[in-house]
Amino acid sequence: VQLSRITVALDYPIAFTRGVFKPGNHVLRDVITRREPGKRHRVLFVVEHAVWSLWPGLGAEVQVWAEAHAAEVELAGAPLVLAGGEGCKASITEPLAVAERLDASKMDRHACVVIVGGGAFLDMVGFAAAITHRGVRTVRVPTTVLSQADSAVGVKNGINAFGKKNFLGTFAAPFGVVNDADLLETLPDRERIAGMSEAVKVALIRDRDFFTWIEAHARALHTGAQPALSQLIQRSAELHARHISTGGDPFELGTARPLDFGHWAAHKLESLSDFDVRHGEAVAIGIALDTFHSVECGFLDRRWLEPIVHTLELLGFRLWREELAMRDADGALSILAGIQEFREHLGGELTLTMLADVGQGIEVHELDDALVLRGLDWLRARAR
Ligand SMILES: NC(=O)c1ccc[n+]([C@@H]2O[C@H](COP(=O)([O-])OP(=O)(O)OC[C@H]3O[C@@H](n4cnc5c(N)ncnc54)[C@H](O)[C@@H]3O)[C@@H](O)[C@H]2O)c1
Numbered sequence: 001v002q003l004s005r006i007t008v009a010l011d012y013p014i015a016f017t018r019g020v021f022k023p024g025n026h027v028l029r030d031v032i033t034r035r036e037p038g039k040r041h042r043v044l045f046v047v048e049h050a051v052w053s054l055w056p057g058l059g060a061e062v063q064v065w066a067e068a069h070a071a072e073v074e075l076a077g078a079p080l081v082l083a084g085g086e087g088c089k090a091s092i093t094e095p096l097a098v099a100e101r102l103d104a105s106k107m108d109r110h111a112c113v114v115i116v117g118g119g120a121f122l123d124m125v126g127f128a129a130a131i132t133h134r135g136v137r138t139v140r141v142p143t144t145v146l147s148q149a150d151s152a153v154g155v156k157n158g159i160n161a162f163g164k165k166n167f168l169g170t171f172a173a174p175f176g177v178v179n180d181a182d183l184l185e186t187l188p189d190r191e192r193i194a195g196m197s198e199a200v201k202v203a204l205i206r207d208r209d210f211f212t213w214i215e216a217h218a219r220a221l222h223t224g225a226q227p228a229l230s231q232l233i234q235r236s237a238e239l240h241a242r243h244i245s246t247g248g249d250p251f252e253l254g255t256a257r258p259l260d261f262g263h264w265a266a267h268k269l270e271s272l273s274d275f276d277v278r279h280g281e282a283v284a285i286g287i288a289l290d291t292f293h294s295v296e297c298g299f300l301d302r303r304w305l306e307p308i309v310h311t312l313e314l315l316g317f318r319l320w321r322e323e324l325a326m327r328d329a330d331g332a333l334s335i336l337a338g339i340q341e342f343r344e345h346l347g348g349e350l351t352l353t354m355l356a357d358v359g360q361g362i363e364v365h366e367l368d369d370a371l372v373l374r375g376l377d378w379l380r381a382r383a384r
């Protein structure tokens, strides 16, 4: 028996800037050309429709940007503008349509797809690029708080299928990520707030000082005040990226998935609400539930419960939704099925992250249904 070992080093820059498409801004060009600086790179922009319509000058800006860097980039065609939001992850039709356009635009593996949009759009177009030629380069330009603070810096993509979140997808590192704070200016309050729960999550499992900072700045963050919002995004992106690059399991081959603290309930709640509850909103509820659980199991000091939940509320999260009380045909609470679905998605033994302290996660392999029910009652009572 011969053991075959493959080691692949993946590296990608994560840049922070403003005015990414202004002709004097070199960040995007440098990210695209970093591996072959002498070459002229074929680039196709794929832009989420909501962003395209809220930034009416975007098409012209991209054109001027390309002309300013004509020695290094050539556009493969006009930007491809498609609908985003969770709806774009609803069927395989969307990524196949993107793949068709990549073919028509003669995008080879060394060409670069610049994806401009929210987390759902990045997931869907990233999936299309990952399965086209088994992987076309992508540079992500995330346009929501959630995607800048979390999803865009990671190595996953995918779409929903068979009633389950992210059922179809791949692990694929981007070629680069460019976070532009200006692009967040058109974001509705609801979306801006929703995105902050992933920062709270990573603070709770990795960085107590960051949590204390969020707690102290919660009111400013609620209103989207700068520089607080940019600082939150940058630290969150840094912690997520650090976990992926140094945590030892970027492609989640093991059963542990610490970055998914609070996510077993979140994913189920999103589905139960037909995606009326945003991912970030569901994560905030999942964090509150699993923090309660951590306290009741004796992992986390009880004095942390109120500051954590109150911080989520100050940021603007509503921590109760009627879908949490939905029951299936047998009368069981539907949300509890999220535990099993979470295990199936990961494979192997059920592994959930709870809090041992603020800034420190702990892995557990079972969840006490009765305690989850008490947590739900507690959240409902609190909402009244
Ligand atoms: N791949 C990963 O590792 C990972 C991690 C976390 C979350 N996710 C996924 O990310 C998705 C959530 O991402 P999201 O919170 O960015 O939501 P989203 O992509 O659905 O965007 C939220 C809304 O904002 C709109 N929008 C986007 N940018 C805008 C802008 N600049 N101005 C105005 N409106 C804008 C969108 O059209 C949408 O209606 C979920 O599908 C979730 O599963 C993936």
Ligand SMILES: [Zn+2]
Residues within 6 Å of the ligand: 198, 263, 279, 283
């Ligand atoms: Zn998430």
